[in-house]
Amino acid sequence: MSQDSDKHELKIGICGLGTVGGGTFNLLRSKHAELTRRVGMNLNITHVATRNPADSLKNSGVKVSTDVFAVANDPGVDLVVELIGGFEPALELVLKAIENGKHVVTANKALIAVHGNEIFAAARKKGVVVAYESAVAGGIPIIKALREGLAANSIQWLAGIINGTSNYILTEMGENNRDFPDVLKEAQAKGYAEADPTFDIEGIDAAHKLAILAANAFGTGLDFDRVYTEGISHITTSDIAYAEELGYRIKHLGISRITEQGIELRVHPTLISDQTLIANVNGVMNAVVVKGDSSGSTLYYGAGAGAEATASSVVADVIDIARSNRESCQQALIPPLAFDKLQGEMRILDIEEIESGYYLRIPAKDEVGVMAGISQVLTDYGINIEAVIQKEPGYDESEPNIVPVVILTAPTVEKNMNVAIKAIEEMSEVAGKVTRIRVEHFDGENE
Amino acid sequence: MSQDSDKHELKIGICGLGTVGGGTFNLLRSKHAELTRRVGMNLNITHVATRNPADSLKNSGVKVSTDVFAVANDPGVDLVVELIGGFEPALELVLKAIENGKHVVTANKALIAVHGNEIFAAARKKGVVVAYESAVAGGIPIIKALREGLAANSIQWLAGIINGTSNYILTEMGENNRDFPDVLKEAQAKGYAEADPTFDIEGIDAAHKLAILAANAFGTGLDFDRVYTEGISHITTSDIAYAEELGYRIKHLGISRITEQGIELRVHPTLISDQTLIANVNGVMNAVVVKGDSSGSTLYYGAGAGAEATASSVVADVIDIARSNRESCQQALIPPLAFDKLQGEMRILDIEEIESGYYLRIPAKDEVGVMAGISQVLTDYGINIEAVIQKEPGYDESEPNIVPVVILTAPTVEKNMNVAIKAIEEMSEVAGKVTRIRVEHFDGENE
Structure with a gap:
């Protein structure tokens, strides 16, 4: 040739x-x-x-x-x-x-x-x-990996740090104990974040990318409208510190998974074990983990922008x-979404249908029996507690009368967790909104 | 279509x-x-x-x-x-x-x-x-990444954990403080190592793979005969422990780099910072870091065998x-070694020509002035010391009269290091062979 x-x-x-x-x-x-x-x-x-x-x-x-x-x-x-x-x-x-x-x-x-x-x-x-x-x-050849390199696989799930701005902000907040608005301002000055940062920090940019990744993984068409999208602006440095105490990092992930019920499409902050590779992807860098049924877990890491x-x-x-454009060969060889024939209509799961572990930070009043009360509510909804951190009153200087109770739960259906959280917030011993962050345990070993 | x-x-x-x-x-x-x-x-x-x-x-x-x-x-x-x-x-x-x-x-x-x-x-x-x-x-689509995904790049270097057996053995030795022969036996029982493990533990399998990776990265032909190959059988648990104390892990890497003088092709145990992603790739898993001039560092991780x-x-x-094999298009589209026209003859560097930092473990006698003497030899050869660990006599129970001196040096040319090591071994205060392991500082941030 x-x-x-x-x-x-x-x-x-x-x-x-x-x-x-x-x-x-x-x-x-x-x-x-x-x-x-x-x-x-x-x-x-x-x-x-x-x-x-x-x-x-x-x-x-x-x-x-x-x-x-x-x-x-x-x-x-x-x-x-x-x-x-x-x-x-x-x-x-x-x-x-x-x-x-x-x-x-x-x-x-x-x-x-x-x-x-x-x-x-x-x-x-x-x-x-x-x-x-x-x-x-x-700069990461992830589309090529998904639709060519892993083409022999039925993809089971993928999860990615696919917005460098959010990852930079979360990394800085964690490493240097700095608040979100402070780091955002710096990211804007450094050119890592736009003057209007909404697209990045509210997860819309990541949702665009997740829709594209999922379509290639599962051979569905593009379903951007159906991506559940949650940003990072509500994450506090204390959430990051509690997560670390429990052996986790908080990363802003795009996650898509095929289940018997349908396809999950979701972008949100997520606790992941600090022993995984993806938890150690810091700064503006991107990484995507793809789990194929034959290949097992593979990870792709590199610069997400620039x-x-x-x-x-x-x-x-x-x-x-x-x-592929030589004279004798002028046709499209690789299907644009990995499959020559796309799947028929696949059901996209509502966020209330997904199953996840949860990190809950509950602003409790300094009263006897508050922990017992919270535990009882979770038990009533069949939710197991996997770990608890309860600090002494005054631990958080900005709220001296509040006892922050942090709970890590076993996986449950989100709809169930929503009603449990509502019940906790209605307790007289609880002083305000519960912060809820999803927890993922990937089934590979070292992602 | x-x-x-x-x-x-x-x-x-x-x-x-x-x-x-x-x-x-x-x-x-x-x-x-x-x-x-x-x-x-x-x-x-x-x-x-x-x-x-x-x-x-x-x-x-x-x-x-x-x-x-x-x-x-x-x-x-x-x-x-x-x-x-x-x-x-x-x-x-x-x-x-x-x-x-x-x-x-x-x-x-x-x-x-x-x-x-x-x-x-x-x-x-x-x-x-x-x-x-x-x-x-x-299962990692690394050839595809190199010759298609990164095809717009001049590749500067690549480094990979490309033999799962060696990585499993080093991981086990480090995590559980077990000796090489003990772990090897277990790896054989588990089927991670062959009955004759030479190909894996002496680096020959990794050298095969490195030759293929390098040919694709640099568009040279295959030069397996020129790969410098060193295995892991001389690595001790104390080397792994000293490395850890200095903030490093020991990994068996295949490294290829293009320099003004020629191409490096080498397979050997290597100290790398424990802050890098690749240092955290454990067990039988594989990973390859590729540094492109435009893409920056990218990393590919997954199962290396099975x-x-x-x-x-x-x-x-x-x-x-x-x-690509439809009727209208029956030709080879992607060149087998990434380039349609291969490079003309490229010089492969001899291992003595490469520049590297070094970890030295020196079995010193418990005598006054031994550290001063060793330092003087290194100074005479223009080699800077970056870190030193000297334990008390008897630290290593198997050699109670030996004071192990561990030194991390700044980069120097290997030929120079070889004569310096020879001079150290000839010192009357030194009781035996010096263990030498190369140290790599990759120029990306988070590989």
Whole structure:
């Protein structure tokens, strides 16, 4: 296949030259020779669209437009790289590129999570590839692992730290005993968090990524609307300290699991044993554990964001398409969501249907019998207590009259836990809302 | 591509029905429907060769031979899965299958490491695929990650725990303070180690895998003969305890790094910070860290052996070939060693040329000035001391007159360290051989 490789060329159009777009442009240009050596064909940028073209582009030999649709409609472009982000005009752009028979590479997780079903159907009709490795976990080739490397497996569950901002904040809170607002401010100053951090800290970004991971794991379509999503803004440094005392870390996880009843899709803070590898993934780093029925547990770790790491996944997608885009072979080889034929409709479980262990922090009054009362309520609902921490009154300086009672429970159905918590909050010995964080015990040994 | 998927079929011949072969047979048969849904084509076993055919095979509808070449010569086989192991007749079998225009999937790490260059050249000439994901790190899709997922990167280095037996032994020695021979015996009883454990504990198995990983990382051919190989049989529980006191774990690593002088290829016990993820990979598990210039450090973790995990990688290779083997597209798309055009001759560094930090355990006599003398020798050779542990005489009950002096040095060239060690061993205050273990500081943060 290499004999005539010099005659071959893949003509690339890039839409958007922001952080990731600029990184992609630079990577493709600076490594042109090495990439040709890898692929056996030239990866040439022929056209870019950017709102404010830099002067340096003028002499680059690349066509420059301000309108992204000029790239999607350019007959001199085989593959459109969509890096403008957001829904509009990104969706229209991607559909136009597909309509024109061009392959598409995108890093746009929101677009894929929300409009992926429509996009993949259009791509299939046209026989073109829509690749999106960079949309999940930046520089980690997790989509490839899920839909190719682990393709012989029935995936049982996956769990990932898939939002670097949240992981950075939780790590800093734990390691340096700093409050959430304080760390958030620093993360914003360092560029780890946006000016409006809602997407990251409320779990929406992670929910986009989880929807994509789960669709690939289980061969369902994308079900972003059904992801249960809970952020980290209610986690306190004392929760982190209590968890540590019990041998756990608090991580913001995206979890998806197939059960007899249906598929779990949930994003929330989670206590996990400090003996697991994923509990030791700190700072802005990402990691995903995937449990296959044959492979057992596998873990993938790396940078979840950043111009270079994300660009490296964008270009890996470009290389995949180039490798399968020779003249004799111009079709989509790898199904976009891992399965050539998707599952029929699968039931997504409501969060009340899932089973989990729970960490409960209960603001009790300093009264005789409070612990006995709480234990009785849990027993009434058939919930076993696995561990308890009760500190002396005044332990928390900000609430000197409160005795914090921390309880770790055995797994129970969430609906049952909800009524138990309501009953505890109604006790006269309890002074306020119960904090509840789910606990996961992964069934591998060392994840 | 799916409209006529039912008409498509990949006809698979399996040579060898041992542990992995049996696992592969069962996986392909039991998951036939799910795999068809993934691939959009039927993966059918049409012929197996095994020395002692089980009765159950008779009614399986599969042709059964005792001669593996019957499979390689069968026109009713598109793809030969070689799971007989060893060099002969495996090499001849693989070359015959290629000659007959059949794709090959193999788990045979020794065969690929030693004869890969010849095999890949033959496959290229014939336009068929030789896939070997299962040859390295069992169920972890590390070959795919290296040559596809990270294809946009210039790989800078990689380091892996790629022999589960050695990792199990070192983990047990450290966690339970048990001696090497004792743990080895248990590993043999549990089936983690062979009756003749040489391949595993002397690092040969790891060297096979490292040669394959490095070839994929750097686009060189395979250079198994040039891998520096050192096993774990000289590691003592006191080395593990001293390392722990200094904040390190001892892991048996395969390391390959590209430097201005050439490529490092080495397998040996290594001290790594206990704060890294890879230091916390325990028992029989495997993990590989890959540092790309764009992606940064990424880590891949999972089961390195076992029938099911290995079979899952064998079948993933089968699926890759099936996906790219449709009528309109019958060529090898992914170069077998990551690069379409391999590097020209690259220099492999001799172990004396590498730079490393060192852990030294020196059996000193209980005499005045011994520490000063040792320090002076190291200073004479320009070697900086980073940490020292000196215990009181009698600390090691088996050698009551010896004062073990443990030193951690800054990085120096190995050749320089070798002469310094020789000088130390010649000191009258030193009672015997110096134990030397290399120390690695990976330049990522959390590997």
